[in-house]
Amino acid sequence: GQIVHLADYRPTDFILERVDLTFELDPTATRLEARLIFHRRDGADPKAPLVLDGDELTLAELRLDQNELPAAQFDVTPDSLVIRDLPEAAPFEVTVITIINPEANGQLMGLYRTNGVYCTQCEAEGFRRITYFPDRPDVLAPYTVTIIADKATNPVLLSNGNFLGGGNYDEGRHFAAWFDPFPKPSYLFALVAGDLGIVEDTFTTMSGREVALKIYVEHGKEPRAAYAMDALKRSMRWDEERFGREYDLDIFMIVAVSDFNMGAMENKGLNVFNDKYVLADPETATDQDYANIEAIIAHEYFHNWTGNRITCRDWFQLCLKEGLTVYRDHEFSADQRSRAVKRIAEVRHLKSEQFPEDAGPLAHPVRPTTYREINNFYTTTVYEKGSEVTRMIATILGRDRFKQGMDLYFERHDGDAATVEDFVACFAEVSGRDLTQFSRWYHQAGTPMVTASAEYDAASRSFVLTLEQNVPPTPGQSVKEPMHIPLSFALILDNGSIGEPSSITGGEVTDDVLHLTERHQTFTFSGIGARPVLSLNRGFSAPINLDFRQTPADLAHIARHDSDLFARWQALTDLALPNLLQAARDARDGKEITCDPAFLAALLEVAGDGNLEPAFRAQALALPSEADIARELGGNNDPDAIHAGRQAILAHLAREGAATFEALFASMRTEGAFTPDAASAGRRALRNSALSYLSYLDGGVARAADAFASADNMTDMTQALTVLAHRFPGEAATANALGAFLKRFDDNPLVLDKWFSIQATIPGVATLARVRALMEDPHFVATNPNRVRALIGTFAFANPTGFNRKDGEGYRFLARQILAIDPRNPQLAARILTSMRSWRSLEPTRAEHARTALGEISAAASLSTDVRDIVERMIQ
Numbered sequence: 101g102q103i104v105h106l107a108d109y110r111p112t113d114f115i116l117e118r119v120d121l122t123f124e125l126d127p128t129a130t131r132l133e134a135r136l137i138f139h140r141r142d143g144a145d146p147k148a149p150l151v152l153d154g155d156e157l158t159l160a161e162l163r164l165d166q167n168e169l170p171a172a173q174f175d176v177t178p179d180s181l182v183i184r185d186l187p188e189a190a191p192f193e194v195t196v197i198t199i200i201n202p203e204a205n206g207q208l209m210g211l212y213r214t215n216g217v218y219c220t221q222c223e224a225e226g227f228r229r230i231t232y233f234p235d236r237p238d239v240l241a242p243y244t245v246t247i248i249a250d251k252a253t254n255p256v257l258l259s260n261g262n263f264l265g266g267g268n269y270d271e272g273r274h275f276a277a278w279f280d281p282f283p284k285p286s287y288l289f290a291l292v293a294g295d296l297g298i299v300e301d302t303f304t305t306m307s308g309r310e311v312a313l314k315i316y317v318e319h320g321k322e323p324r325a326a327y328a329m330d331a332l333k334r335s336m337r338w339d340e341e342r343f344g345r346e347y348d349l350d351i352f353m354i355v356a357v358s359d360f361n362m363g364a365m366e367n368k369g370l371n372v373f374n375d376k377y378v379l380a381d382p383e384t385a386t387d388q389d390y391a392n393i394e395a396i397i398a399h400e401y402f403h404n405w406t407g408n409r410i411t412c413r414d415w416f417q418l419c420l421k422e423g424l425t426v427y428r429d430h431e432f433s434a435d436q437r438s439r440a441v442k443r444i445a446e447v448r449h450l451k452s453e454q455f456p457e458d459a460g461p462l463a464h465p466v467r468p469t470t471y472r473e474i475n476n477f478y479t480t481t482v483y484e485k486g487s488e489v490t491r492m493i494a495t496i497l498g499r500d501r502f503k504q505g506m507d508l509y510f511e512r513h514d515g516d517a518a519t520v521e522d523f524v525a526c527f528a529e530v531s532g533r534d535l536t537q538f539s540r541w542y543h544q545a546g547t548p549m550v551t552a553s554a555e556y557d558a559a560s561r562s563f564v565l566t567l568e569q570n571v572p573p574t575p576g577q578s579v580k581e582p583m584h585i586p587l588s589f590a591l592i593l594d595n596g597s598i599g600e601p602s603s604i605t606g607g608e609v610t611d612d613v614l615h616l617t618e619r620h621q622t623f624t625f626s627g628i629g630a631r632p633v634l635s636l637n638r639g640f641s642a643p644i645n646l647d648f649r650q651t652p653a654d655l656a657h658i659a660r661h662d663s664d665l666f667a668r669w670q671a672l673t674d675l676a677l678p679n680l681l682q683a684a685r686d687a688r689d690g691k692e693i694t695c696d697p698a699f700l701a702a703l704l705e706v707a708g709d710g711n712l713e714p715a716f717r718a719q720a721l722a723l724p725s726e727a728d729i730a731r732e733l734g735g736n737n738d739p740d741a742i743h744a745g746r747q748a749i750l751a752h753l754a755r756e757g758a759a760t761f762e763a764l765f766a767s768m769r770t771e772g773a774f775t776p777d778a779a780s781a782g783r784r785a786l787r788n789s790a791l792s793y794l795s796y797l798d799g800g801v802a803r804a805a806d807a808f809a810s811a812d813n814m815t816d817m818t819q820a821l822t823v824l825a826h827r828f829p830g831e832a833a834t835a836n837a838l839g840a841f842l843k844r845f846d847d848n849p850l851v852l853d854k855w856f857s858i859q860a861t862i863p864g865v866a867t868l869a870r871v872r873a874l875m876e877d878p879h880f881v882a883t884n885p886n887r888v889r890a891l892i893g894t895f896a897f898a899n900p901t902g903f904n905r906k907d908g909e910g911y912r913f914l915a916r917q918i919l920a921i922d923p924r925n926p927q928l929a930a931r932i933l934t935s936m937r938s939w940r941s942l943e944p945t946r947a948e949h950a951r952t953a954l955g956e957i958s959a960a961a962s963l964s965t966d967v968r969d970i971v972e973r974m975i976q
């Protein structure tokens with residue numbers, strides 16, 4: 101793996117005019133004839149050779165304008181094909197014939213087979229595993245694709261674009277031809293062939309065109325695609341209404357496959373999905389599954405404009421499509437569900453996944469400037485922080501100007517391979533704002549720390565807020581410049597109303613947003629008659645760490661009165677954290693664990709408040725996680741102490757709130773047939789939260805066992821099973837429930853994944869042995885990425901006490917697994933390895949074991965570029 105630098109970008113010497121591909125599919129010897137028409141770019145070196153990328157390819161034939169090319173005119177290796185002495189100006193046609201083996205492709209990049217279905221994954225650099233090609237996102241062309249295959253085993257033959265026609269071929273084979281008129285980069289190419297069931301619908305676009313919608317699934321699973329279809333139609337309508345974006349082809353297809361390295365892929369007109377994000381029914385999918393399906397269907401669909409019609413010039417610009425598209429899917433979900441609850445879930449996810457990345461050895465800017473393996477940059481920083489950066493542009497500009505900026509971007513760059521600078525320029529232009537300082541959000545890694553202190557002066561009726569910002573050093577960036585940080589605020593008065601200052605000085609203020617742009621900045625709010633309580637960074641307007649020492653009384657005031665529900669949740673979290681941090685310290689020191697009664701009271705008040713939506717109350721009751729506590733503690737962490745402390749606080753809450761939890765458990769039952777809507781999901785979440793608290797009281801096992809037995813949907817069933825397994829792992833009731841669950845869902849891989857994950861997250865040292873035993877279970881399939889993630893990934897990412905054993909066995913286990921997975925599927929191995937990204941914040945004994953395990957990986961004789969890149973950045 102060579103290091104690639106943004107600064108080295110230069111356009112290609114040749115323009116690709118069109119692509120014509122003919123596949124003759126065969127499980128082990130697929131033949132592809134690729135005809136590529138090029139001409140030399142104006143101004144390019146007239147002698148420059150044509151350089152095409154390859155990856156593990158075998159060249160069968162090579163022709164130039166239909167004539168076999170003399171060996172002297174080209175050089176070929178598995179990784180590249182270089183052709184010399186090409187015409188100076190005239191167009192020419194290169195015909196490349198390659199033979200590939202889909203069956204042997206365990207990387208799941210390029211053309212591979214999963215459960216008898218041919219499918220492709222080309223982003224980022226998979227197309228070069230299919231044919232020699234200028235495999236980079238700034239080479240765009242229209243594609244014609246002909247697929248020839250055995251008809252009996254492959255009745256379905258799909259590619260991008262519109263269907264041209266098909267028919268019988270020879271010897272039991274048939275063919276289909278597709279044409280995609282929209283110029284696209286190779287990473288958006290897709291081919292699917294196999295024997296699949298189909299669910300069909302139509303959508304009429306805003307200009308009245310009818311689009312055929314088709315979702316392909318394994319036979320028998322058609323009914324489970326209904327929710328995905330519904331989510332697709334809602335996404336298409338929403339993108340028209342909110343962003344004015346209309347779908348452009350005659351057909352939109354989704355294919356669900358069971359072996360897939362990530363969630364889904366936005367190939368033009370032919371999205372390929374991990375079936376986990378398509379298939380759902382009440383018996384087998386949880387509320388979270390439904391929400392994920394809705395979000396990912398929307399995300400991939402939204403890419404049609406942000407990613408496909410406007411793509412990325414180079415992979416450094418990945419956030420241009422990913423951050424923006426995540427922002428768009430967040431907005432969609434917020435409109436379909438509860439905006440505040442959605443925001444809370446987003447921020448929880450951002451803090452638990454992106455903040456640790458930004459604070460550790462893998463930190464990188466949203467728009468990086470170098471990479472060694474691009475697959476390792478599909479990160480939560482590029483996606484989730486990238487989305488937050490887009491969200492801040494909307495906050496700074498206001499909704500209308502933001503919309504104008506988006507319109508300009510779509511209009512100006514349709515058909516382009518664009519850059520982050522192009523995107524930002526559109527917003528600068530419509531608003532007249534200089535966004536140079538703001539752009540540091542793309543270039544500087546690390547989560548800014550904002551320290552705030554406030555003082556009220558009765559004599560001058562003024563409230564003074566002093567802010568200081570600091571961006572911590574990150575790998576390769578030791579010195580940071582101040583950022584433009586938009587901070588939404590409210591001054592909450594004694595009676596709970598929001599104060600209106602007569603003036604605010606000290607910096608720019610727009611609506612309810614303070615613009616922090618200096619390292620140190622003081623805002624003075626005048627005309628304030630009595631001491632207000634400041635609610636700051638409402639709605640998480642900026643992705644920062646905020647150090648603002650507010651009193652429990654002030655936090656309780658915000659939790660009670662802020663009109664921004666997100667801010668109320670944030671205040672409750674800030675009330676909880678000091679209790680959890682102290683509990684962790686006390687647990688470590690063997691001291692008795694206590695809890696501030698005011699915090700318990702504030703939380704229980706919210707829990708019982710019938711005016712608040714149940715989903716919000718459930719979020720409030722889900723205290724900061726063990727990972728959140730570890731992050732707040734910052735270093736020298738002992739996961740066992742954190743766990744013990746948190747458990748003690750939960751038990752306090754359970755005892756104090758017993759009556760409330762009893763009442764919620766009884767009253768939040770959902771009646772009638774299951775519906776996956778957000779309101780019903782919220783009731784289930786609150787009821788299951790109550791069930792979990794009740795497990796700390798007498799009769800907890802019996803109650804959970806009973807809830808398991810009487811559950812009539814997958815959400816309630818997995819929640820009850822989780823309470824049993826995590827709280828009572830040794831009880832007979834737990835073993836019985838796990839056994840019953842396995843027996844009932846033994847033929848459903850997606851449900852079995854849940855069975856593996858619940859067990860992988862049982863706290864404590866004993867779980868490693870269980871995980872090892874589960875790997876020997878006949879249901880464990882080492883070649884299926886979902887299953888590997890469900891067991892090994894979940895254990896490493898989501899079981900702090902089980903994985904971070906003091907004796908280091910968890911890390912040793914992971915190291916072995918990484919080395920076992922890597923030769924077959926490097927992307928999967930590298931992703932799971934990032935679970936160790938926070939190893940330096942562990943206490944010294946564990947940190948030393950972690951370092952040894954990482955050393956073992958890096959010393960391995962052969963490693964993929966993917967794993968080598970991650971492990972070296974983690975130990976350097």
Ligand code: B3K
Nearest residue numbers: 223224364365366475478
């Ligand atoms: N664009 C794909 C991710 C591709 C990952 C390649 N290693 C899915 C998405 O973000 O929509």
Ligand code: ZN
Nearest residue numbers: 399403422425
């Ligand atoms: Zn995406």
